[in-house]
Amino acid sequence: MKLVLATGNRGKVREFREMCEAEVIPYKELTGELEIVEDGESFAQNALIKARTIFEALDEEAIVIADDSGISLPILDGAPGIYSARYAGEGASDKENLYKLIDALKTKGLRETPAYYTAAIAVVSSKGEYVVHGWMHGTAIDEARGDKGFGYDPMFIPEGYALTLGELDDAVKKAISHRAKAMALAKPIIEMLQRK
Numbered sequence: 262m263k264l265v266l267a268t269g270n271r272g273k274v275r276e277f278r279e280m281c282e283a284e285v286i287p288y289k290e291l292t293g294e295l296e297i298v299e300d301g302e303s304f305a306q307n308a309l310i311k312a313r314t315i316f317e318a319l320d321e322e323a324i325v326i327a328d329d330s331g332i333s334l335p336i337l338d339g340a341p342g343i344y345s346a347r348y349a350g351e352g353a354s355d356k357e358n359l360y361k362l363i364d365a366l367k368t369k370g371l372r373e374t375p376a377y378y379t380a381a382i383a384v385v386s387s388k389g390e391y392v393v394h395g396w397m398h399g400t401a402i403d404e405a406r407g408d409k410g411f412g413y414d415p416m417f418i419p420e421g422y423a424l425t426l427g428e429l430d431d432a433v434k435k436a437i438s439h440r441a442k443a444m445a446l447a448k449p450i451i452e453m454l455q456r457k
Contacts, residue, residue: 262455267311267327280444288315304329304381305392312385324454330380332413334401355412363416366403376401380439382447388457391450395442
């Protein structure tokens with residue numbers, strides 16, 4: 262059965278291919294561009310919206326995988342949260358989002374504050390819908406350090422580390438990331454659905 266990923270992000274496609282040890286097809290190769298309105302109130306709801314939209318657009322049996330993720334700061338009432346990708350406005354770049362969050366810390370007079378990443382992965386097929394979560398806790402700081410990773414990585418120091426995700430090696434990030442934790446939970450679900 263085909264595994265279809267509800268993203269065009271090459272990095273995510275590669276990660277899911279490695280996790281599933283199988284061919285994972287970006288949805289655009291099967292459906293072309295689709296407008297997906299992510300209007301859920303949680304990471305789980307938005308991941309399900311993406312997966313359901315792609316599943317319904319396919320004219321063949323498949324397992325559709327989608328994820329939604331972001332960073333949350335309790336001091337900012339959980340912001341940016343589900344709005345992480347558009348924190349500085351629709352169409353904002355990763356850098357614009359990053360520096361808006363850094364500015365929010367500076368406005369509060371904070372050099373650092375607790376923060377966490379959340380990843381929700383939805384798996385949708387004709388045999389059911391499933392959602393799993395992974396988290397990575399740490400500290401958000403008021404400066405960008407390192408040029409690895411993307412998004413808010415340069416301002417996030419994972420628990421137990423002294424470097425930001427922008428400074429840490431990819432191998433370390435893959436082992437501790439919120440997405441890796443969620444993918445580890447999604448893998449047995451995908452394998453079960455492939456056997457049914």
